[in-house]
Amino acid sequence: xxxxxxxxxxxxxxxxxxxxxxxxxxxxxxxxxxxxxxxxxxxxxxxxxxxxxxxxxxxxxxxxxxxxxxxxxxxxxxxxxxxxxxxxxxxxxxxxxxxxxxxxxxxxxxxxxxxxxxxxxxxxxxxxxxxxxxxxxxxxxxxxxxxxxxxxxxxxxxxxxxxxxxxxxxxxxxxxxxxxxxxxxxxxxxxxxxxxxxxxxxxxxxxxxxxxxxxxxxxxxxxxxxxxxxxxxxxxxx
Amino acid sequence: xxxxxxxxxxxxxxxxxxxxxxxxxxxxxxxxxxxxxxxxxxxxxxxxxxxxxxxxxxxxxxxxxxxxxxxxxxxxxxxxxxxxxxxxxxxxxxxxxxxxxxxxxxxxxxxxxxxxxxxxxxxxxxxxxxxxxxxxxxxxxxxxxxxxxxxxxxxxxxxxxxxxxxxxxxxxxxxxxxxxxxxxxxxxxxxxxxxxxxxxxxxxxxxxxxxxxxxxxxxxxxxxxxxxxxxxxxxxxxxxxxxxxxxxxxxxxxxxxxxxxxxxxxxxxxxxxxxxxxxxxxxxxxxxxxxxxxxxxxxxxxxxxxxxxxxxxxxxxx
Numbered sequence: 136x137x138x139x140x141x142x143x144x145x146x147x148x149x150x151x152x153x154x155x156x157x158x159x160x161x162x163x164x165x166x167x168x169x170x171x172x173x174x175x176x177x178x179x180x181x182x183x184x185x186x187x188x189x190x191x192x193x194x195x196x197x198x199x200x201x202x203x204x205x206x207x208x209x210x211x212x213x214x215x216x217x218x219x220x221x222x223x224x225x226x227x228x229x230x231x232x233x234x235x236x237x238x239x240x241x242x243x244x245x246x247x248x249x250x251x252x253x254x255x256x257x258x259x260x261x262x263x264x265x266x267x268x269x270x271x272x273x274x275x276x277x278x279x280x281x282x283x284x285x286x287x288x289x290x291x292x293x294x295x296x297x298x299x300x301x302x303x304x305x306x307x308x309x310x311x312x313x314x315x316x317x318x319x320x321x322x323x324x325x326x327x328x329x330x331x332x333x334x335x336x337x338x339x340x341x342x343x344x345x346x347x348x349x350x351x352x353x354x355x356x357x358x359x360x361x362x363x364x365x366x367x368x369x370x371x372x373x
Numbered sequence: 374x375x376x377x378x379x380x381x382x383x384x385x386x387x388x389x390x391x392x393x394x395x396x397x398x399x400x401x402x403x404x405x406x407x408x409x410x411x412x413x414x415x416x417x418x419x420x421x422x423x424x425x426x427x428x429x430x431x432x433x434x435x436x437x438x439x440x441x442x443x444x445x446x447x448x449x450x451x452x453x454x455x456x457x458x459x460x461x462x463x464x465x466x467x468x469x470x471x472x473x474x475x476x477x478x479x480x481x482x483x484x485x486x487x488x489x490x491x492x493x494x495x496x497x498x499x500x501x502x503x504x505x506x507x508x509x510x511x512x513x514x515x516x517x518x519x520x521x522x523x524x525x526x527x528x529x530x531x532x533x534x535x536x537x538x539x540x541x542x543x544x545x546x547x548x549x550x551x552x553x554x555x556x557x558x559x560x561x562x563x564x565x566x567x568x569x570x571x572x573x574x575x576x577x578x579x580x581x582x583x584x585x586x587x588x589x590x591x592x593x594x595x596x597x598x599x600x601x602x603x604x605x606x607x608x609x610x611x612x613x614x615x616x617x618x619x620x621x622x623x624x625x626x627x628x629x630x631x632x633x634x635x636x637x638x639x640x641x642x643x644x645x646x647x648x649x650x651x652x653x654x655x656x657x658x659x660x661x662x663x664x665x666x667x668x669x670x671x672x673x674x675x676x677x678x679x680x681x682x683x684x685x686x687x688x689x690x691x
Contacts, residue, residue: 187579188578189575189578189579208578208583208584208585209575209578209579209581209584210578210580210581210582210583210584213578213579213580213581214581218579219579221575221576221579225573225575225576225579227568227569227572227573227576228572229568229572230565230568230569230572234565237565238565238566238569238577238580238582239580241562241566241580241581241582242581286580290580290581
């Protein structure tokens with residue numbers, strides 16, 4: 136299994152003639168945080184969507200936990216331990232906070248374990264505990280983002296795909312989310328993180344990839360990319 | 374007053390039929406954003422399935438000699454109703470699996486036109502002259518058939534209002550089914566999954582919900598309810614023919630829009646309101662206006678409250 140929980144090779148996605156991904160290959164080592172950075176439209180979200188089968192890749196293979204999962208559907212990947220907190224949070228705004236969390240644990244049958252995990256999440260994000268019986272549509276953007284992360288954790292994933300967890304949030308909320316992600320990572324969950332906030336992402340990541348117009352343009356450890364002049368110029372605003 | 378109450382009884386009797394059929398429209402719209410125009414024809418198939426099943430289990434009319442006992446009547450009526458619900462559930466499954474699912478990722482109009490095609494297939498397929506003669510004559514052909522009397526009709530007069538056990542049993546069965554559905558949708562894991570798929574099917578998949586299976590079951594449930602409606606209706610209005618699902622289907626669709634398409638309680642209320650509106654207007658003015666009412670209601674809803682009575686206002690926060 137070569138120590139990688141996820142191995143992606145030559146992933147291509149076409150949107151009606153437009154090539155959104157032109158052969159992306161990457162790997163997520165077990166227990167590590169991998170960041171995917173790049174400009175708008177580079178294909179970061181498309182990569183995550185293709186991995187969790189929110190859309191169907193044109194070609195390429197995906198191996199998860201050593202198994203070829205290229206042909207599987209979203210729900211089958213969840214069953215194998217992949218969770219995806221999608222772009223725009225994907226909260227069921229018509230359901231309560233509690234119901235959203237319960238849906239995150241849809242495939243689990245151990246009621247006691249589910250309740251314990253919900254409590255763990257309420258401890259991580261106390262504001263969610265206060266609002267647990269509120270309809271999610273009434274939550275603020277930051278609260279919805281916390282709910283998205285918490286909900287993704289409810290399936291007890293081995294790999295968590297996160298799409299822009301800091302987008303549009305106040306600095307304290309961003310701090311809180313990244314702090315939780317660090318704790319999640321330390322508990323042994325592997326993370327594949329897509330971020331606009333390259334600085335924060337690279338600080339957290341063991342390894343990072345830079346995407347440009349559907350291709351992997353650069354890769355290295357988080358520290359290497361933080362130090363790279365090209366990355367500093369293009370993504371860190373220097 | 375008596376007249377008013379009589380219309381109330383008749384309106385409720387028709388309204389529950391609309392409500393049961395409207396539920397199928399609204400549930401399918403909820404999960405697929407598709408108006409399943411074949412749904413009215415599933416209702417028609419439900420009545421025919423009941424017709425054939427009655428034949429197969431040997432339902433004997435109340436005037437037979439000796440007349441069937443209460444036990445026999447109950448057992449056979451139950452078999453016919455449940456059997457028809459199962460047959461239509463299967464039909465609904467097949468329609469979704471083979472007509473709509475292959476087009477899921479095409480433009481939405483494609484599926485809509487396919488729905489009209491499936492509707493025509495059922496309407497005109499059933500009008501072919503019989504290809505099979507035994508044990509049943511199938512397809513039934515274009516001429517109307519008389520639905521067998523599943524149970525003896527008992528009429529009562531209460532406060533001058535004519536009531537029959539058909540009205541009462543039909544109303545009770547319909548209410549039972551609607552409460553059952555309400556329970557499924559709001560109290561079970563399947564129901565939560567269905568509501569999640571209806572809100573966002575892609576994200577529902579990310580929760581581990583098997584989206585295709587939920588959609589299949591939604592068709593099964595909706596079609597089974599339509600079958601029950603077909604039977605309840607055929608018991609009190611026994612003339613059935615392959616095109617009678619058309620108007621009923623359109624009206625149930627109007628009921629679903631009136632209640633707010635996608636809303637389960639909306640479909641129930643919409644059906645009852647439409648049934649009562651038709652009955653009162655037709656009763657107090659001219660019965661030839663009956664069919665015009667539904668479409669007047671549709672136009673008014675679209676003008677005044679396009680989301681329908683229970684239509685949800687989308688809450689969105691960024």
